[in-house]
Amino acid sequence: xxxxxENLSLTDARLAEMSLPTGGWSEAARSDxxxxxxxxxxxxxxxxxxxxxxxxxxxxxxxxxxxxxxxxEAPIFGEMDRLNIVFVDGVFDAEASDDLSLEGxxxxxxxxxxxxxxxxxxxxxxxEAKGQDPVQRPLAALNTAFATDGVLIHVTGKPSKPIxxxxxxxxxxxxxxxxxxxxxxxxxxxTVLENGPAAARFNKCMEVDVAHDATFHHVRAQGRDHxxxxxxxxxxxxGTESVFKSFTLxxxxxxxxxxxVIELTGDDAVAHVAxxxxxxxxxxxxxxxxxxxDAVGCESRxxxxxxxxxxxxxxxxxxxxxxxxxxxxxxxxxxxxxxLDEDSQFLAxxxxxxxxxxxxxxxxSTSGAxxxxxxxxxxSRGVPEGPATDLLTLAFLAEAVEEIENEDLRxxxxxxxxxxxxxxxx
Amino acid sequence: xxxxxxxxxxxxxxxxxxxxxxxLEIEAGKVHAIMGPNGSGKSTLSYVLSGKDGYxxxxxxxxxEGEDILxxxxxxxxxxxxxxxxxxxxEIPGVGNMxxxxxxxxxxxxxxxxxxxxxxDFLKLIRARAKELKIDAEMLKRPVNVGFSGGEKKRNExxxxxxxEPKMCILDETDSGLDVDAMKxxxxxxxxxxxxxxxxxxxxxxxxxxxxxxxxxVHIMADGRIVKSGGPELALxxxxxxxxxxxxxxx
Ligand SMILES: Nc1ncnc2c1ncn2[C@@H]1O[C@H](COP(=O)(O)OP(=O)(O)OP(=O)(O)O)[C@@H](O)[C@H]1O
Ligand SMILES: [Mg+2]
Numbered sequence: 001x002x003x004x005x006e007n008l009s010l011t012d013a014r015l016a017e018m019s020l021p022t023g024g025w026s027e028a029a030r031s032d033x034x035x036x037x038x039x040x041x042x043x044x045x046x047x048x049x050x051x052x053x054x055x056x057x058x059x060x061x062x063x064x065x066x067x068x069x070x071x072x073e074a075p076i077f078g079e080m081d082r083l084n085i086v087f088v089d090g091v092f093d094a095e096a097s098d099d100l101s102l103e104g105x106x107x108x109x110x111x112x113x114x115x116x117x118x119x120x121x122x123x124x125x126x127x128e129a130k131g132q133d134p135v136q137r138p139l140a141a142l143n144t145a146f147a148t149d150g151v152l153i154h155v156t157g158k159p160s161k162p163i164x165x166x167x168x169x170x171x172x173x174x175x176x177x178x179x180x181x182x183x184x185x186x187x188x189x190x191t192v193l194e195n196g197p198a199a200a201r202f203n204k205c206m207e208v209d210v211a212h213d214a215t216f217h218h219v220r221a222q223g224r225d226h227x228x229x230x231x232x233x234x235x236x237x238x239g240t241e242s243v244f245k246s247f248t249l250x251x252x253x254x255x256x257x258x259x260x261v262i263e264l265t266g267d268d269a270v271a272h273v274a275x276x277x278x279x280x281x282x283x284x285x286x287x288x289x290x291x292x293x294d295a296v297g298c299e300s301r302x303x304x305x306x307x308x309x310x311x312x313x314x315x316x317x318x319x320x321x322x323x324x325x326x327x328x329x330x331x332x333x334x335x336x337x338x339x340l341d342e343d344s345q346f347l348a349x350x351x352x353x354x355x356x357x358x359x360x361x362x363x364x365s366t367s368g369a370x371x372x373x374x375x376x377x378x379x380s381r382g383v384p385e386g387p388a389t390d391l392l393t394l395a396f397l398a399e400a401v402e403e404i405e406n407e408d409l410r411x412x413x414x415x416x417x418x419x420x421x422x423x424x425x426x
Numbered sequence: 427x428x429x430x431x432x433x434x435x436x437x438x439x440x441x442x443x444x445x446x447x448x449x450l451e452i453e454a455g456k457v458h459a460i461m462g463p464n465g466s467g468k469s470t471l472s473y474v475l476s477g478k479d480g481y482x483x484x485x486x487x488x489x490x491e492g493e494d495i496l497x498x499x500x501x502x503x504x505x506x507x508x509x510x511x512x513x514x515x516x517e518i519p520g521v522g523n524m525x526x527x528x529x530x531x532x533x534x535x536x537x538x539x540x541x542x543x544x545x546x547d548f549l550k551l552i553r554a555r556a557k558e559l560k561i562d563a564e565m566l567k568r569p570v571n572v573g574f575s576g577g578e579k580k581r582n583e584x585x586x587x588x589x590x591e592p593k594m595c596i597l598d599e600t601d602s603g604l605d606v607d608a609m610k611x612x613x614x615x616x617x618x619x620x621x622x623x624x625x626x627x628x629x630x631x632x633x634x635x636x637x638x639x640x641x642x643x644v645h646i647m648a649d650g651r652i653v654k655s656g657g658p659e660l661a662l663x664x665x666x667x668x669x670x671x672x673x674x675x676x677x
Pocket of ligand 2: 468469470513598599
């Protein structure tokens with residue numbers, strides 16, 4: 001009894017401070033999502049899915065204040081030819097954003113889309129709702145219900161440059177909720193970039209519907225402000241012969257939970273999800289991935305690498321579910337940590353659940369330290385200990401970073417990683 | 427060039443003395459060879475000189491051009507001009523051979539207050555040196571020593587030596603695992619580097635390498651000491667009769 005009352009109060013306390021945006025095409029989806037939240041309740045420590053990550057600061061009313069990060073490092077992707085869309089503490093900044101029109105793509109804002117956008121109405125909250133089974137993700141439902149803004153991207157062709165969502169953090173107490181919906185038509189192709197600390201607390205959801213033969217590239221850099229907290233979700237549905245590739249760099253952050261839920265629904269689709277994270281001190285990073293194979297001949301890869309030091313914590317919960325008819329599935333999952341000292345920890349829960357008989361699935365998880373022999377070899381050639389350690393660390397992260405197909409983006413990410421490592425040497 | 431006096435070394439973790447008073451004087455421009463039974467302490471000497479962890483110097487000294495190297499970090503010894511071709515070169519997955527070498531060359535230059543080499547100049551140089559050692563360009567792109575055959579690893583050590591141009595080169599059994607032609611290549615690589623200002627310490631079990639790299643002095647190490655030194659004929663004696671006569675003689 002006591003439990004139930006407490007549980008109710010947690011969800012109610014959070015909901016009490018929020019108001020559901022009303023009117024417009026998303027109203028029905030939002031109210032459905034609110035019912036899901038009430039029915040599931042917000043996550044608590046004792047929930048199995050939150051065993052390694054404390055959800056309390058993500059669910060409590062109001063954000064824990066987060067100091068702004070001051071250093072003169074220029075924002076990532078800034079030098080690239082891109083269409084930049086800027087949010088400051090979760091609020092769209094028209095002045096700082098580029099013109100939203102571009103050939104082959106149509107971009108609307110969630111907060112502005114008063115007219116009925118048919119495709120978005122069919123999709124908004126739909127993939128999130130689908131992704132609640134078999135594991136509940138209440139923070140994503142909360143997002144669908146209360147998101148204040150986001151972008152609705154309809155990709156009809158192959159736009160000439162990437163779409164960059166930039167999230168600035170300016171207020172120490174900002175509590176932002178954004179929801180993006182991306183739909184790729186058959187044969188379309190787009191690259192979506194995301195970067196920036198966003199807010200003191202950030203709840204972000206991205207639903208991606210990739211039609212047959214379409215290709216979606218996603219590269220995200222979560223960095224800078226260490227005290228920020230984030231819970232993000234990606235829900236993707238993949239059609240026949242489509243390709244979905246997502247890479248995330250996470251540097252700093254007292255709490256980040258990145259969930260990625262992918263359903264391969266068309267034959268011969270390909271889904272790659274990768275992450276590289278580097279954390280120092282009270283860093284806590286959680287990658288939670290759930291990939292469902294529900295079609296024949298699909299390929300999925302999960303590659304997650306974590307570098308942890310001074311008591312940092314890394315979490316990986318990754319699952320490959322292969323349904324009965326998903327024959328010829330090729331599933332690969334690896335999660336590895338490089339622990340730079342004995343205080344840091346890596347908690348991994350790799351899972352395979354396979355109902356088809358003709359599949360090739362492999363998974364592995366390891367924790368290790370710097371290879372002393374390799375370090376000595378480098379030093380004996382004149383490379384000082386710091387740079388030698390960095391070189392070995394970058395080598396460790398390489399398998400994840402190499403999941404980024406575009407060379408320029410790969411280099412941007414590697415440059416950030418190098419700079420971070422150099423700043424955080426012992 | 428390299429002056430080792432009364433060097434005593436034990437294992438850090440165990441109470442085991444390995445080097446029991448090594449004296450060795452290698453002059454610039456000279457090639458010294460060390461032979462000796464397995465386990466006599468040859469590799470240990472090379473590791474201690476280059477600064478590997480796990481050993482404790484309990485007595486004695488080692489000076490490189492008058493500077494006490496035993497107090498230096500491994501990278502400082504390298505920048506000072508010391509080079510060790512490893513008996514067992516280390517594989518480093520994820521680090522490209524070329525990146526590795528360029529980082530090393532530039533780190534040493536930086537430590538010595540010299541200009542870094544440009545990517546283009548470096549590329550030109552490494553291509554030429556690699557060709558001399560019959561190392562194909564594809565191997566330069568691969569991760570350091572990963573998937574290299576035993577002989578390729580040894581040739582890669584010599585390539586590194588050629589690129590780093592050290593003053594004092596220690597080669598620990600660089601000939602083992604090499605076929606006849608590769609041994610010739612390695613010897614040519616070494617001979618090409620022989621010069622007035624450079625010293626060599628070649629650790630080997632076989633006379634054959636010494637046919638190609640003619641040593642000035644040959645030492646026999648046994649049980650952590652240099653027990654006998656002589657000219658090239660000493661290596662021939664070992665080749666023909668093994669160590670028993672020599673060891674009996676000095677016992
Ligand atoms: N780290 C270590 N731990 C334990 N024993 C060691 C260690 N390093 C060296 N030794 C021991 O010290 C002795 C000398 O070893 P070392 O490798 O120097 O011999 P070596 O002369 O190079 O032999 P080989 O001709 O077989 O290469 C051996 O008995 C070896 O087992
Ligand atoms: Mg040896």
